[in-house]
Amino acid sequence: MQFFFDHFFELTITGLALGSIYALVALGYTMVYGVLQLINFAHSEVFMYGTFAVIWVFTAFGAGGHTSTGGIIGLLIVSVFAAMLVSGGIALLIERVAYRPLLKRNSPKLVALISAIGASFALSETMGLRDRITGFVGLDKPLADYVNGARDNSSLPVEITPKAVFKIGDYSVTTIDLLVIITALVMMVFLDRFVRRSRAGRGMRAVAQNPEAAALMGVNAVRVRQITFLLGGMMAGVAATLYMIRIGTTRFDAGFILGVKAFTAAVMGGIGNLRGALLGGLVLGVAENWGSAIIGTQWKDVVAFILLVVILLFRPTGLLGESLGRARA
Amino acid sequence: MVSTQARNALAALAATAGMAAFVAGCGTTSDGSDSASSGSGGCKAVSIAYLGAKTGDSANLGLNMVGGVKVAIDDYNKAHPDCKVTEKDFDSQGDPEKATPLATQIINDSSIVGVVGPGFSGESDATGKAFSEAGLVTISASATNPALTTNGWKTFHRVLGNDDTQAPADAKYITDTLKAKKVFVVDDASDYGKGLATGVKKSLGSLVGGTDEIQQKQTDFGPTVTKIKASGADTVFYGGYYAEAGLIAKQLRAAGYKGYFVSGDGSLDPGFVKAAGSTGAEDARLSCPCGPASADFTTKYKADNNGKEPGTYSAEAYDAAKVLLDGIAAGKTTRPDELAFVNSYDQPGLTKQIKFTPTGEVTDAVVYAYTVKDGKIGDATVIK
Structure with a gap:
């Protein structure tokens, strides 16, 4: 306990940084749920593809130990866009292949859920077998830098070392902590305004409130779904870039645990609610760190999930309630 | 160090491997009889088998061993051009389930007088009894589960120390060489990692200044890093595999930790340096009951293996095949005859003096400490 109070700020700030990444991924779950009332279980792979996009950008530009700080920053900017592109693209692909044919036939929700789980396995294994798959078409040799060690960890070829900026308590907040938390907040604000102000956002809210009425009013439901998946995917792409800056290593199954955590964050905050996803992510990240400090690191998931159960006991719709369709969001 | 994960993966591979090995086995057998019929009188066609992973998730470790066996066979065949020995590979993918039928194939192939392998502890456990009943001598270059020599098998041997030899050696290294005053011990809750960390804690006694347990596949170790720094430890010991070890080392250094980072053979992999980055991995100490390859062996190995560098267990596999x-x-x-010969063997090998106890353990169980330098797993020193 003494340890917890002594390192309160360090635990809280690293928890917030971790939670920001959860929150960005949680957005994808919460938006799709808001519009479709479906959990997109393939969203974890959307995030995972984003992490690889970041590595591939660095590989493509031949980055290595010799790359200057300026070069790394430049490449990070390129990789944010690449990761948003790749993750957004994968999200659209999931919508096109795993959801649209089922929704068109008005199949039960459960079927779409299972289809998403299938898509998740297919995407993850495709990444895990990328050396074999490119081998079939004879591209494994020319693409060796990208596909080798498909089932092993892949790491960024450069080292991103954090620098201390200022002190809170006795913890020196680093550039990476700041970058992660601020980027996540900015993206969050941007998305919130987009959903509230833009025409497409109004369409999303309309479909979320009442799909039939929205269709009668001339809202193109397919287009709205696409935009929802695309936005969720792009947020996961940003999360993937921040994750690579913080952790630097990924693999084909890296999405799973993060996906479960982000989904938990979305439920905790109130699934369907954008601001809830942010709050849920931050609460979860901080709770994990506090739990690790107070009880023990091996208990951190237990603490996080007990917190979830307790929150749902008293607020069954999550901290902020479900509300993508309501006027608030 | 070979885990259940590796074992599972290996099992999956074994089916395909079995087919391949079967086909390959047929081919070599006919070759063998050809040379026997055409060869000079008195030359009996004999072969030795390799049983272990060649494909699958643990293929890298397996291929390191295959390469070492190849060097030994080539050496032999150069010295005995008129009576060559053939090598037969049986790819178990490291999976006990796939290794079992392969063991039967090996036993039924009368040209095989000895086996290098089985590669991992799981497959050794699954096949040890069959080999013992058949009286076919096996020498493993990588199976380190301590329990393997307690089954009463007559034919099991291994050329490296088991997991029980590593923990005391690590503790000795931490106290004698690194002169640690306070050690923080972290493990990953796996059988291997926790076992090793518990052994190290026991040997270190009062030097342990804190412990923590993480989970496999975890990637953010913020609270653990905070705990380590708060404990004021000058050395961290991690029991577990390289994926997490690399990330912990990286996050420790990034948080300003200045002390030593020590881990076991589970972390002895280029993947450790990859995950930690060269700054994070710099000066980390990784222990292993496996020895480094000498310059001479490296040259021969590269010539025999398309320029590939020898890896973990290559030298051990050479020693096993050499016996x-x-x-x-x-x-x-x-x-x-071969079994009796192996039991009484006492010759210097590449990695250590090769001499077996009655249960098949190597008497001279050496543990090495490797230091990471400039982004590479560098020189090894013997922990004495």
């Missing part, structure tokens, strides 16, 4: 080939050179071309 069997020395027996064949001494005319021990039946299974009982």
Whole structure:
């Protein structure tokens, strides 16, 4: 306990940084749920593809130990866009292949859920077998830098070392902590305004409130779904870039645990609610760190999930309630 | 260090491997009889088998061993051009389930007088009894589960120390060489990692200044890093595998930790340096009951393996094959003769003096400490 109070700020700030990444991924779950009332279980792979996009950008530009700080920053900017592109693209692909044919036939929700789980396995294994798959078409040799060690960890070829900026308590907040938390907040604000102000956002809210009425009013439901998946995917792409800056290593199954955590964050905050996803992510990240400090690191998931159960006991719709369709969001 | 994960993966591979090995086995067998019929009188067609992973998730470790065996066979065949020994590979993918039928194939192939392998602890456990009943001598270059030599098998041998030898050696290294005053011990809750960390804690006694347990596949170790720094430890010991070890080392250094980072053979992999980055991995100490390859061996290995560098267990596999080939050179071309020869073997090998206890442990169980330098796993020193 003494340890917890002594390192309160360090635990809280690293928890917030971790939670920001959860929150960005949680957005994808919460938006799709808001519009479709479906959990997109393939969203974890959307995030995972984003992490690889970041590595591939660095590989493509031949980055290595010799790359200057300026070069790394430049490449990070390129990789944010690449990761948003790749993750957004994968999200659209999931919508096109795993959801649209089922929704068109008005199949039960459960079927779409299972289809998403299938898509998740297919995407993850495709990444895990990328050396074999490119081998079939004879591209494994020319693409060796990208596909080798498909089932092993892949790491960024450069080292991103954090620098201390200022002190809170006795913890020196680093550039990476700041970058992660601020980027996540900015993206969050941007998305919130987009959903509230833009025409497409109004369409999303309309479909979320009442799909039939929205269709009668001339809202193109397919287009709205696409935009929802695309936005969720792009947020996961940003999360993937921040994750690579913080952790630097990924693999084909890296999405799973993060996906479960982000989904938990979305439920905790109130699934369907954008601001809830942010709050849920931050609460979860901080709770994990506090739990690790107070009880023990091996208990951190237990603490996080007990917190979830307790929150749902008293607020069954999550901290902020479900509300993508309501006027608030 | 070979885990259940590796074992599972290996099992999956074994089916395909079995087919391949079967086909390959047929081919070599006919080759063998050809050369026997055309060869000079008195040359009996004998072969040694490799049983272990060649494909699958643990293929890298397996291929390191195959390469080492190849060097030994080539050495032998150069010295005995008129009576060559053939090598037969049986790819178990490291999976006990796939290794079991392969063991039967090996036992039924009368040209095989000795086996290098089985590669991992799981497959050794699954096949040890069959080999023992058949009286076919096996020498493993990588199976380190301590329990393997407690089953009463007559034919099991290994050329490296088991997991029980590593923990005391690590503790000794931490106290004697690194002169640690306070050690923080972290493990990953796996059988291997926790076992090793518990052993190290026991040997270190009062030097342990804190412990923590993480989970496999975890990637953010913020609270653990905070705990380590708060404890004021000058050395961290991690029991677990390289994926997490690399990330912990990286996050520790990034948080300003200045002390030593020590881990076991589970972390002895280029993947450790990859995950930690060269700054994070710099000066980390990784222990292993496996020895480094000498310059001479490296040259031969590269010549025999398309320029590939020898890796973990390559030198051990060479030593294992060398024992069997020395027996064949001494005319021990039946299974009982070869078994007796191996049991009484006492010669210097590449990695250590090779001499077995009655249960098949190597008497001279050496543990090495490797230091990471400039982004590479560098020089090894013997922990004495």
